[in-house]
Amino acid sequence: MIAVWRKASYFDPGKAGASTWVFTIARNQRIDRLRRTRSRTADHLLDPTDEPDMPPSGEDIAIVAQREEGVRKALESLPIDQSTIVRLSFFAEKPHAEIARELGIPLGTVKSRVRLALNRLRTLLDSDI
Amino acid sequence: MTINHHPSDETLMRMAAGALGAGPALVVSVHLEGCAVCRNRMAHFEAIGGVMLDEMPPAPLAADLFGRTMERLEVIQQLQTKERSMNKHPELGIELPRAMQDCEVGPWKWLGPGFKWSKVKIPGSPDEKVMLLKGRAGLHLPAHGHTGLEFMQILSGSLADERGRYFPGDLDEAGDDVDHRPVVGQESDCVCLAALEGDTRLHGLLGRLLRPIVGF
Numbered sequence: 076m077i078a079v080w081r082k083a084s085y086f087d088p089g090k091a092g093a094s095t096w097v098f099t100i101a102r103n104q105r106i107d108r109l110r111r112t113r114s115r116t117a118d119h120l121l122d123p124t125d126e127p128d129m130p131p132s133g134e135d136i137a138i139v140a141q142r143e144e145g146v147r148k149a150l151e152s153l154p155i156d157q158s159t160i161v162r163l164s165f166f167a168e169k170p171h172a173e174i175a176r177e178l179g180i181p182l183g184t185v186k187s188r189v190r191l192a193l194n195r196l197r198t199l200l201d202s203d204i
Numbered sequence: 205m206t207i208n209h210h211p212s213d214e215t216l217m218r219m220a221a222g223a224l225g226a227g228p229a230l231v232v233s234v235h236l237e238g239c240a241v242c243r244n245r246m247a248h249f250e251a252i253g254g255v256m257l258d259e260m261p262p263a264p265l266a267a268d269l270f271g272r273t274m275e276r277l278e279v280i281q282q283l284q285t286k287e288r289s290m291n292k293h294p295e296l297g298i299e300l301p302r303a304m305q306d307c308e309v310g311p312w313k314w315l316g317p318g319f320k321w322s323k324v325k326i327p328g329s330p331d332e333k334v335m336l337l338k339g340r341a342g343l344h345l346p347a348h349g350h351t352g353l354e355f356m357q358i359l360s361g362s363l364a365d366e367r368g369r370y371f372p373g374d375l376d377e378a379g380d381d382v383d384h385r386p387v388v389g390q391e392s393d394c395v396c397l398a399a400l401e402g403d404t405r406l407h408g409l410l411g412r413l414l415r416p417i418v419g420f
């Protein structure tokens with residue numbers, strides 16, 4: 076929350092949509108907490124707010140909107156068991172073994188669902204680049 | 205420069221989710237610095253995080269959140285004016301990537317004939333297994349395997365193993381299924397940034413050589 080306020084003036088709609096931007100800040104905060112001191116290595120290239128200020132062009136904004144729309148559609152098209160696993164890997168920070176235990180499925184199944192989901196996302200997303 | 209070897213999708217997803225350790229994340233950051241293809245993939249994974257965040261049910265906020273936020277903002281601004289880093293890089297004879305600018309990098313140390321290493325410390329993550337390696341032209345590295353993931357980004361020169369040839373900008377991700385015997389290209393010395401994930405250890409001769417000297 077606080078980081079979002081602090082960085083609000085850097086928000087660049089030509090780099091990321093608002094929710095993606097909030098997500099990357101929240102993630103970087105979590106990394107900083109984990110590493111106790113502030114480590115710019117984590118922040119540096121990942122943080123879309125770190126670049127010198129240049130007004131985004133209409134084209135940039137359109138690309139971002141297109142990317143997020145593509146991602147939304149790609150996620151929707153994943154079978155539910157695959158999207159569940161992507162969600163858990165993203166937000167629960169759980170290793171595969173733990174996800175397997177929680178869902179009561181073998182570790183191999185978790186791994187293959189992650190692989191299937193990523194392959195499918197790659198096919199869907201690479202085609203709109 | 206054409207880049208032929210990239211981090212896996214799973215690695216980029218973990219990086220985007222903030223779930224990759226500081227060492228591997230540093231190596232991937234160096235790769236992203238030079239690879240537009242992966243920066244684009246990374247943007248997609250971050251957008252996936254944003255979309256999923258959007259779909260989460262909103263959490264209620266505390267009534268005094270606004271006031272507390274403003275208070276902390278002031279403190280942070282005061283702290284930030286003090287922060288400044290100094291040069292922590294000895295004469296290594298190479299230009300370090302931007303992503304490494306806050307790391308503490310040790311001097312080259314002898315590891316074997318024609319083979320040197322330098323310890324890389326990431327601020328806040330002292331236990332990460334990260335180092336620079338330098339091999340002279342034509343050097344044959346001892347065969348080795350890994351118990352987990354090894355990430356290696358080529359900074360200069362080239363390296364080849366049974367699976368392919370790696371040039372500056374390439375990132376090689378080798379898992380426990382890979383046993384390899386890298387050879388430095390004949391054209392020049394090779395410098396690369398390497399990280400082992402978590403409790404990954406090297407086995408084979410290279411592991412026995414590194415462990416007493418490097419400590420992992």
Ligand SMILES: [Zn+2]
Nearest residue numbers: 210239241242
């Ligand atoms: Zn790449």
